[in-house]
Amino acid sequence: MQINLTDKTKRQMIASFVNGTLKSKDISIVEQIVGNDPVYQSFYQRKVQERDFILEMIPDAKLKLDEKANLLNDIAGVNSDLLVEDIIPWKVRIKEFLEKPVFTIKF
Amino acid sequence: MFAYPAEIPYYFDMKQFQLNNLLDELSQPLFGFSYALCGDREEAQKLIVDAYTVYIVREKRFISGKELDSQNLKERRDFKKYLYKELLGEILELALKRLTGHRVDTEVEEHKCFFTMGIFSRAVFYLKEMKGFTIEDIQEVFGLERHRALEFYYNARQAMVGDIESLYRGGTHAN
Numbered sequence: 646m647q648i649n650l651t652d653k654t655k656r657q658m659i660a661s662f663v664n665g666t667l668k669s670k671d672i673s674i675v676e677q678i679v680g681n682d683p684v685y686q687s688f689y690q691r692k693v694q695e696r697d698f699i700l701e702m703i704p705d706a707k708l709k710l711d712e713k714a715n716l717l718n719d720i721a722g723v724n725s726d727l728l729v730e731d732i733i734p735w736k737v738r739i740k741e742f743l744e745k746p747v748f749t750i751k752f
Numbered sequence: 753m754f755a756y757p758a759e760i761p762y763y764f765d766m767k768q769f770q771l772n773n774l775l776d777e778l779s780q781p782l783f784g785f786s787y788a789l790c791g792d793r794e795e796a797q798k799l800i801v802d803a804y805t806v807y808i809v810r811e812k813r814f815i816s817g818k819e820l821d822s823q824n825l826k827e828r829r830d831f832k833k834y835l836y837k838e839l840l841g842e843i844l845e846l847a848l849k850r851l852t853g854h855r856v857d858t859e860v861e862e863h864k865c866f867f868t869m870g871i872f873s874r875a876v877f878y879l880k881e882m883k884g885f886t887i888e889d890i891q892e893v894f895g896l897e898r899h900r901a902l903e904f905y906y907n908a909r910q911a912m913v914g915d916i917e918s919l920y921r922g923g924t925h926a927n
Binding site: 665666695698699700701702703704705706707708712713715716717719720721723724725727728 | 767768771772775776779780783784787788791793796797800801804805808809812815816858860862863865866867877878881882884886909912913
């Protein structure tokens with residue numbers, strides 16, 4: 646299949662492919678571009694190296710098991726302290742209901 | 753008749769149970785983000801709990817009224833995503849108040865460059881590169897205009913990989 650795209654577009658598509666933002670229908674086109682041309686192969690490899698390099702520089706900390714248990718415990722504590730529903734006695738609820746008029750007539 | 757187990761308090765209800773479960777699933781990604789902002793494990797955990805508390809206090813009425821249908825997976829997924837984004841924004845806001853001007857001393861050589869950047873740049877760069885957020889997602893989470901989100905991202909990227917790119921431009925690699 647002949648691919649009629651400009652050099653700039655091809656490079657943008659390869660960069661998107663590496664970033665994971667390329668549409669799935671375009672993946673085969675990028676594979677073809679990279680597979681057929683050593684210049685774009687080199688460009689692709691450079692982009693992959695760049696991505697790996699960036700990912701190495703960004704910390705990606707994970708919670709240890711005990712830390713996770715403590716954190717979830719704290720969060721459950723916040724939930725139980727702050728999300729307690731107001732418990733209204735049933736007598737008060739009935740009284741409130743009876744005090745409200747069923748309908749009103751405006752003159 | 754259904755009876756609650758003894759260790760569960762009488763006011764236990766479905767919403768708390770669902771929220772605890774959602775937070776269980778979100779704890780790792782929230783911790784990764786929080787750590788990227790403060791560079792300290794303990795501080796990162798405190799930041800999450802405090803941000804969550806602030807969020808619950810502010811949105812108590814909304815959260816209390818929210819009951820997820822356990823059969824509706826789409827609704828659960830959407831709410832989880834919503835909660836994740838809300839908490840990311842809350843963590844960043846709290847980090848900006850607490851940690852502005854705070855210098856992170858990391859022992860990991862590779863991460864030193866990352867921690868020299870400002871908190872906002874770190875937040876945007878982490879979500880974009882590590883979690884695959886789009887610029888639109890970042891705008892939504894941090895309430896930024898598009899050009900501001902792009903500015904933070906490209907400045908951070910320039911600070912991190914600017915040297916490599918200039919090396920490539922000067923070398924024999926494809927442009």
